[in-house]
Amino acid sequence: MANNGQVQDFVPxxxxxxxxxxxxxxxxxxxxxxxxxxxxxxxxxLDRFTFGFTIKDSPDYFINVSSWGNDRYINGLSNxxxxxxxxxxxxxxxxxxxxEKDDRFxxxxxxxxxxxxxxxxxxLSICADIEIMNRLLPLLHLPVKxxxxxxxxxxxxxxxxxxxxxxxxxxxxVRSISxxxxxxxxxxxxxxxxxxxxFDDSVTSFPLVCWDREAIQLVQTLIPRETVLFIxxxxxxxxxxxxxxxxxxxxxxxxxxxxxxxxxxLLFNYAREVSESGVLDEDDRLGDVPVExxxxxxxxxxxxxxxxxxxxxxxxxxYSFISRLDLDGSxxxxxxxxxxxxxxxxxxxxxxxxxxxxxxxxxxxxxxxGFDLLVxxxxxxxxxxxxxxxxxxxxxxxxxxxxxxxxxxxDERTAIKWKFLLERCKVYFKITPSSxxxxxxxxxxxxxxxxxxxxxxxxxxxxxxxxxPVL
Numbered sequence: 001m002a003n004n005g006q007v008q009d010f011v012p013x014x015x016x017x018x019x020x021x022x023x024x025x026x027x028x029x030x031x032x033x034x035x036x037x038x039x040x041x042x043x044x045x046l047d048r049f050t051f052g053f054t055i056k057d058s059p060d061y062f063i064n065v066s067s068w069g070n071d072r073y074i075n076g077l078s079n080x081x082x083x084x085x086x087x088x089x090x091x092x093x094x095x096x097x098x099x100e101k102d103d104r105f106x107x108x109x110x111x112x113x114x115x116x117x118x119x120x121x122x123x124l125s126i127c128a129d130i131e132i133m134n135r136l137l138p139l140l141h142l143p144v145k146x147x148x149x150x151x152x153x154x155x156x157x158x159x160x161x162x163x164x165x166x167x168x169x170x171x172x173x174v175r176s177i178s179x180x181x182x183x184x185x186x187x188x189x190x191x192x193x194x195x196x197x198x199f200d201d202s203v204t205s206f207p208l209v210c211w212d213r214e215a216i217q218l219v220q221t222l223i224p225r226e227t228v229l230f231i232x233x234x235x236x237x238x239x240x241x242x243x244x245x246x247x248x249x250x251x252x253x254x255x256x257x258x259x260x261x262x263x264x265x266l267l268f269n270y271a272r273e274v275s276e277s278g279v280l281d282e283d284d285r286l287g288d289v290p291v292e293x294x295x296x297x298x299x300x301x302x303x304x305x306x307x308x309x310x311x312x313x314x315x316x317x318x319y320s321f322i323s324r325l326d327l328d329g330s331x332x333x334x335x336x337x338x339x340x341x342x343x344x345x346x347x348x349x350x351x352x353x354x355x356x357x358x359x360x361x362x363x364x365x366x367x368x369x370g371f372d373l374l375v376x377x378x379x380x381x382x383x384x385x386x387x388x389x390x391x392x393x394x395x396x397x398x399x400x401x402x403x404x405x406x407x408x409x410x411d412e413r414t415a416i417k418w419k420f421l422l423e424r425c426k427v428y429f430k431i432t433p434s435s436x437x438x439x440x441x442x443x444x445x446x447x448x449x450x451x452x453x454x455x456x457x458x459x460x461x462x463x464x465x466x467x468x469p470v471l
Contacts, residue, residue, distance in 0.1 A: 010026045012058065018113065027136065032214045034213050037050075049073075053065050054106075057139075065089065066115070087124055087127055088125050089115065093115065095114055106251060107144065148263070164238045167234065168233075172228070172229060173268070176197040177197075177220065178194055178196070195210070211249070218255060228258050243392065294317060294428055298318050300320060313430065316428075321425070324374075327413050353365060371398070387444065396447070424453075425451050428448070
């Protein structure tokens with residue numbers, strides 16, 4: 001019964017007011033920022049440290065909390081809890097929120113106030129009361145924004161650069177989680193970056209970028225293909241480096257894991273079906289690999305040998321001739337439509353998906369149309385056959401969209417063909433092991449352009465003359 005008495009001591013977030021004396025608040029951590037430091041204006045040569053977090057105690061109410069202090073106190077406090085923990089805060093200062101400043105840099109909350117925790121006056125502890133935890137933990141699965149107010153990944157792609165700089169909500173499934181990449185800035189500050197690939201029933205891969213350690217720690221606990229996310233206030237941007245749209249976790253973002261909504265449940269069921277069908281394993285669309293990160297140069301025989309000896313995916317560059325490029329035949333062999341759900345080719349006559357196990361079999365057919373080519377590349381050591389040249393990579397290579405290409409005359413298509421056929425090209429490629437392929441591998445072109453003769457001479461000389469021809 002003592003626990004029930006303790007519950008009565010807690011002030012609900014909805015009742016907090018600057019006149020509240022010695023408040024005691026219980027809530028679950030739904031968001032948290034990294035510790036930051038700033039020069040102390042009063043004590044020259046010293047830094048002040050700060051971080052913030054957001055707590056929730058009911059379906060409709062949550063509030064931002066901040067804390068300032070010295071290095072020892074702030075880092076100690078920050079390290080004492082994580083997102084998902086239930087905490088008790090005693091005697092925080094209740095301050096009126098600066099709506100313009102706070103809502104710009106912190107999660108938007110329904111409260112008119114914010115809490116401040118200080119070493120001298122406040123105390124924060126992990127809640128160990130089972131009844132309180134049972135009441136608070138389900139709140140982790142309730143989005144902080146209207147659960148119907150979100151963009152699908154397809155919506156983001158359709159809007160394109162018109163969304164650049166906007167902050168929106170996203171509902172999607174975790175497809176994969178990359179390793180953390182560490183870096184040091186020009187002024188000596190250390191940082192980190194992690195990228196999560198998302199998917200839904202409209203797009204198979206979309207990047208979500210995390211820079212903060214707290215966000216990275218959260219997403220590293222997620223199970224790919226089994227976790228649905230409602231991402232509140234993600235910042236959308238256009239990545240010119242990769243020529244694609246991206247989402248970024250920022251100080252306003254709250255990530256709700258496996259939200260308790262109908263829409264999330266439907267998406268979870270779709271994710272399970274598409275994972276079991278093997279579609280995600282077969283999907284090797286390669287906008288994910290930035291060509292700027294690829295530097296290893298191979299002859300055709302070298303990359304074939306590496307593919308035989310190596311069961312891992314690898315990327316590289318080859319300076320080879322395009323020995324097959326069928327652009328002036330039937331347009332249906334150059335441009336193809338594929339099912340948006342499973343990526344199988346669409347039957348043109350019946351306008352239906354050719355995959356009997358397609359997870360979208362009971363839904364209206366949606367298709368994506370684009371270049372779908374197979375090319376051969378050849379150098380003095382041999383030929384690599386049936387390399388995939390698809391989608392936006394093909395558009396960039398050929399210098400036109402698939403719609404523009406479809407309207408060209410046969411002579412114009414032939415002219416594009418002979419611009420590349422039997423010409424030395426710089427080809428960025430990705431080799432993927434494949435038991436279904438006769439050669440045991442699949443080659444996909446990531447970028448292709450006419451090669452600079454000086455660059456070819458330099459790189460081919462570096463490879464040496466030890467490579468014997470392979471026919």
